[in-house]
Amino acid sequence: MTAPKTSKALKSSQKLSQLVKKYYKDIHEAKAQGKKIVWSSGIAPVELFHAMDLVPVFPENYAAACAVKQISQDLQYYAEKAGYISDLCSYFRSDIGHVLSNCTYLGGLPKPDLLVASRNLCTTHVKWFEVLSRYFNCPLFVWDLPFGTLNKKFAPEFHRLEYAISQLHELIKVIENITHCELNTWRLQEAIFLGDEAARLWIEINESRKNRPAPISCTDMLGNLFVLVTLSGTPIAVEFLREVAKEVNNRVSNKIGIVSQERFRLLWDVMPLWHHMELFDRFQSAGAVFVVELYNYGRVWGQRLDCAQPLESLAKRHLTHMFNIDMDSRVKLLREILREFQIDGYVNHVIRSCNVLNGSTLHLANKMKKELGIPTLTLESDHCDSRAFAPAMIENRIQAFLELLEANQ
Numbered sequence: 541m542t543a544p545k546t547s548k549a550l551k552s553s554q555k556l557s558q559l560v561k562k563y564y565k566d567i568h569e570a571k572a573q574g575k576k577i578v579w580s581s582g583i584a585p586v587e588l589f590h591a592m593d594l595v596p597v598f599p600e601n602y603a604a605a606c607a608v609k610q611i612s613q614d615l616q617y618y619a620e621k622a623g624y625i626s627d628l629c630s631y632f633r634s635d636i637g638h639v640l641s642n643c644t645y646l647g648g649l650p651k652p653d654l655l656v657a658s659r660n661l662c663t664t665h666v667k668w669f670e671v672l673s674r675y676f677n678c679p680l681f682v683w684d685l686p687f688g689t690l691n692k693k694f695a696p697e698f699h700r701l702e703y704a705i706s707q708l709h710e711l712i713k714v715i716e717n718i719t720h721c722e723l724n725t726w727r728l729q730e731a732i733f734l735g736d737e738a739a740r741l742w743i744e745i746n747e748s749r750k751n752r753p754a755p756i757s758c759t760d761m762l763g764n765l766f767v768l769v770t771l772s773g774t775p776i777a778v779e780f781l782r783e784v785a786k787e788v789n790n791r792v793s794n795k796i797g798i799v800s801q802e803r804f805r806l807l808w809d810v811m812p813l814w815h816h817m818e819l820f821d822r823f824q825s826a827g828a829v830f831v832v833e834l835y836n837y838g839r840v841w842g843q844r845l846d847c848a849q850p851l852e853s854l855a856k857r858h859l860t861h862m863f864n865i866d867m868d869s870r871v872k873l874l875r876e877i878l879r880e881f882q883i884d885g886y887v888n889h890v891i892r893s894c895n896v897l898n899g900s901t902l903h904l905a906n907k908m909k910k911e912l913g914i915p916t917l918t919l920e921s922d923h924c925d926s927r928a929f930a931p932a933m934i935e936n937r938i939q940a941f942l943e944l945l946e947a948n949q
């Protein structure tokens with residue numbers, strides 16, 4: 541099956557596909573030149589990897605790219621044939637399938653020299669990376685980041701912060717053993733400086749969506765996230781996001797929106813249906829635009845960093861994002877988002893193979909519906925497994941939701 545076309549509104553975002561191709565080419569060249577490769581879970585101290593000449597590769601990102609390309613089903617077939625049942629996370633099944641089938645899309649992923657899994661989103665990552673560690677006979681470092689509460693300034697408790705920083709010191713030792721190169725403090729500060737600038741631009745782009753009409757689509761935003769996940773800490777990310785920010789600001793000044801008539805402003809929670817990104821176009825055709833995706837806005841990526849305290853700021857970012865904090869702090873954050881972005885409706889994607897996020901996002905959606913009377917749409921499908929996509933049922937629900945929004949207006 542070929543990938544359906546989805547609309548990207550921005551010229552600058554359209555450069556993304558060249559950047560993605562170059563990234564995959566570069567990681568293979570780096571491996572051939574003897575550089576060390578780290579496979580990492582998606583929420584990671586990527587700036588530290590770049591500072592230490594470790595080439596970061598992200599299986600979740602690759603799984604999403606395979607879903608957009610419509611080849612995930614083939615990969616998941618290999619995983620399921622090897623005994624990994626279809627209830628397991630489809631990111632995981634796509635990744636294992638890519639390994640077992642020697643998938644060559646975008647050249648596949650070069651073999652890892654180190655695996656790093658963080659525990660700040662879900663425990664699936666740890667088990668997943670244990671499987672990879674056995675398969676490749678490769679060392680695994682688990683960054684243990686306990687869930688916790690935040691104070692009024694959205695800061696983590698001191699003991700959690702100290703614990704997270706101490707593990708970063710351990711990680712640095714592990715990387716030094718693999719690369720045979722000591723951490724250069726200047727290089728770390730440079731990477732943190734560039735990571736901070738990328739975050740500043742990312743926040744600026746997100747904030748621009750408070751304007752009516754919203755200048756950038758969620759398809760652009762979710763695609764551009766690739767740059768932040770893989771290349772934060774490099775000049776490439778800053779250069780790319782600077783162009784996007786410039787174009788977005790220009791569109792705000794000239795009141796150019798994603799659709800000719802913006803009627804409803806929506807929030808999307810959590811991952812998209814990577815295999816059916818054109819679903820967003822369906823909403824847009826009715827004048828309904830997504831102006832926030834919690835997946836990208838919930839302080840997960842794009843939090844400001846501090847060159848003077850590089851490790852502390854990396855640890856803080858990983859301890860305070862939306863998926864690693866207590867429910868009261870999430871609700872507080874969400875209330876602010878709904879008000880500031882003038883959200884008319886809340887769309888919650890219940891992901892069949894991700895039991896981790898489903899519980900919390902359903903709770904949040906119900907709370908918002910009860911407390912604030914926000915119309916809510918729950919879509920049941922999957923981020924990477926298109927077998928869980930029922931087009932007729934989804935279309936019916938979208939139609940009913942749009943009618944509800946209309947009536948509410």
Ligand code: SF4
Nearest residue numbers: 629631662664894896
């Ligand atoms: S959070 Fe969900 S989608 Fe992400 S790796 Fe864990 S199980 Fe998979």
